[in-house]
Amino acid sequence: MNREQMSLIAHADHPIAAPLHDESVAALLDRAVGREDGRLLDLGCGSGEWLLRALVRFPRLRAVGVDLSGAALAEARTRAERLGVGDRLTLHEQDAGEFSDPDGFDLVLCVGAAHAFDGLPGTLAATAKHLAPGGRLLVGDGYFELEPNEEAKEMLGDSGDLPTVMRQVADAGLVAVHGHLSTRRELDAYEWAWTGSLASWALDHPGDPSAPLALETSARHREEWLGVYRSSWGFVTLVLRPLP
Secondary structure, eight states: OOHHHHHHHHTTTOOSSSSOOHHHHHHHHHHHOOOTTSEEEEETOTTOHHHHHHHHHSTTOEEEEEESOHHHHHHHHHHHHHHTOGGGEEEEESOGGGOOOTTOEEEEEEESOGGGGTSHHHHHHHHHTTEEEEEEEEEEEEEESSOOOHHHHHHHOOOOOHHHHHHHHHHTTEEEEEEEEOOHHHHHHHHHHHHHHHHHHHHHOTTSTTHHHHHHHHHHHHHHIIIIIHHHEEEEEEEEEEOO
16 A cells, blocks of 8 residues: 555545634635636645635636646546536646646645655645736635644644744744634544544455555544643634735
């Protein structure tokens, strides 16, 4: 089993690959979509959950997704056809940092994929360059709620606290017009779903050669969550607009 397959299994019970409940996702989309007939881009879209929910919610919206995982994009295409929105969705299997489009987008998303751009400052630069005039960004990333210990820094990097996140936003020439701090319930639910999906798959497929690895990965991530992440880690999702 490769990393792509394991990720798809892990997110089976929580397709939004971030600690956000369904109502939070809906509220963020309502705030972020400025033009209901506009164009939406998701950099690092995975199986396209944000795109699909937006297309269902806004019937005149058109969307583009970019991701390196062919398996995740195939799942997005299948679900888009099932939901009746496939004609408004375009998917590209390529590095999100190399994607280009001359027309620009009214909303650009990158939620939970900042690692693809080496952190939040790189993510803000990579997403903002795709904006059409009057466009908005929807960006989500982790931050330290409390002073991290050395183990947390080693695992999670030096992401900084929430004021650091907001300074990085301002330094990028952007203004936060709405934000959502994931609740402890959202953070815990995401982790239990993520690790639980892997464990359930392993137990349901005891003869599969990948089952031991899936079970070990589930246990390791849960141990890391309970021992490191849960004590100091938060997640913020921001609707951003560029300064004139």
